[in-house]
Amino acid sequence: MIAPVLRYCRACFRASFAIMLEYRATVFLWILAGLTPLIMMFVWRHLAADAPLGGRDPKAFSFYFLTAFLATQCCIAWVVWNVDYQVRNGTYAIQLLRPFDPWFAELIENVSAYVLRMPLNVLITAAGLLLSGGWELIVPGRLPAFLLALLLSWQLMFNTNYALALLCLWSERAKSADSWIYIMLYTLGGALFPLDFLSPGARAVIAWTPFPWMVNFPVELLAGGVPPFPGFAMQAAWLAVMVAFHRILWARGRKRFGAVGG
Amino acid sequence: MIEVQDLVKHYSVAKREGGFSNSVRAFFRRERETVKAVEGISFSIQPGEIVGFLGPNGAGKTTTLKMLAGLLYPTAGRIRVAGFRPQERKRAFLGTIAMVLGQKQQLIWDLPPADTFLLNKEIYGVSDADYAERIAELTEMLDLGGLVNRQARKLSLGERMKCELAAALIHRPKVLFLDEPTIGLDVNMQQSLRDFIADYNRKTGATILLTSHYMADVSALCKRVIVINRGRLLFDGDLAAILERMAVEKAVKLHFSAAVDRGRLEAYGKVAAADGLEAELHVPRGAVAALAQRVLAELPVADIAIEDTPIETVIGRFMTAGPAPS
Secondary structure, rough: OOHHHHHHHHHHHHHHHHHHHHHHHHHHHHHHHHHHHHHEEEEHHHHHOOOOEOEHHHHHHHHHHHHHHHHHHHHOOOHHHHHHHHHHHHHHHHHHHOOOOOOHHHHHHHHHHHHHHHHHHHHHHHHHHHHOOOOHOOOHHHHHHHHHHHHHHHHHHHHHHHHHHHHHHOOOOHHHHHHHHHHHHHHHHHOOHHHHHOHHHHHHHOOOOOHOOOHHHHHHOOOOOEEEEEHHHHHHHHHHHHHHHHHHHHHHHHHHHHOOOO | EEEEEEEEEEEEEOOOOOOHHHHHHHHHHHHEEEEEEEEEEEEEEEEEEEEEOOOOOOOOHHHHHHHOOOOOOOOEEEEOOEOOHHHHOHHHHHOOOEEEEEEOOOOOOOHHHHHHHHHHHHHOOHHHHHHHHHHHHHHHHHHHHHHHHOHHOOOOOHHHHHHHHHHHHOOOEEEEEOOOOOOOOOOOHHHHHHHHHHHHHHHHOOOEEEOOOOHHHHHHHOOEEEEEEOOOEEEEEEHHHHHHHOOOEEEEEEEEOOOOHHHOOOOOOOEEEOOOEEEEEEEEHHHHHHHHHHHHHHOOOOEEEEEEEEEEHHHHHHHHOOOOOO
């Protein structure tokens, strides 16, 4: 079973990557659309120019928002949009005719976009950290854990997206969930402001959502501000919830699916 | 190869009347209704058969095809395709069938069809040797030539449909569902696809279930037809029998260089439409040649076209005539 899946994933990657190359300009526009944390960096640096704010000076804000930018870029997935479009124009049937779960095709399309986009994202982050001096706040021993946290952030966001996308099997329109999830990611994830600016009560509530574990956790982890394991446990737990959720939606949704359009 | 027993598909759709106030009302209280797309149909198809699946728009043809292909879950009834229950979507089942939807495409829009072929090769685990042999064969049969290396979006509708068929057949399916494969194509392209489908069936022994609104597709390919309407089976048997009974006329479409009044046309046949410079006559099949000679000689004809009775009309007559399911 594993060999055919790998073969399928490799073939999907080739096709998806070729499409990404056809639309390389769009891929770079996606990076521009995700620049909000960098804009927030300039705002917060300006506010902290004269005196530290919440214990952070301009260098600390640079570090925070540059790494938050990298984390949010790891969380960009357009699965909801894709599946919504396919269901509404009837081409989702083509996916269903393949002897593989459509999840694989979406995953590989997401991977191929990252392969094209991530080198530039890493370059922007590294250059920003070097120029602002934010690199001094990196705890080098935390780099492997940081990369693992980014990987889990990506998987958590991708599977959350996929679960919401499968709501199309009921409603045939789930695109509004796409906007909602990114608003949550930016606000509750900590891409607009460091979450320690919130009251302890608010932080405690937000901690029970998946979003702070996607952005804030990897950033604080790299700075050595939080221990690794409670965060990894939350990422893994939310990932398990989202995977279980989309498996249930898939099993039930297929029975309700209307295969609209011709 | 295909066994269908008491198949039923009902689904719920939102409904509302047009207009702004109804939109607002529907926002707060949405009404739903149950559409009975398929209502207890039964039939069986033997290996290697090509069967035409006919019915007017909304009859339940595509819904039935989608249930046979495992895309839709039946509300009730029993289906077996090549020994599988389609709704279970087993890998072996999905590797046994192919479905071509004339109005939906599986070709990757931004890439050449060759890339879709390679993707399908991997999806279905076709060996390099089999792939090379099948691509060569499909290229020859469908006259694909240089098409496969051009972006799919730059191909004409007919060229795309040829590539769609090739993509669907790379894994050499035993069961092929064709949903209006010739829709929108010109007459030559329709003919070339018909020839291909017949050839493919002869060479591979594949079982083919075909829906089409073109009488020519059905008459060229199918000895047997299944007619459904409003989800119910009306007829299952020889195409010749249904045509003999119902498609007794042809339509003769005339364009005149000078206006001809309706009264004058009635001497030539049943006048279905007359508008001075244009007219349509319905004439018994056996009398068409003689009539064509007469109108060309006696009327100011600028152009003439002789067409089969549309399949919709044949089926319409069939239903009016009070069919008895066999």
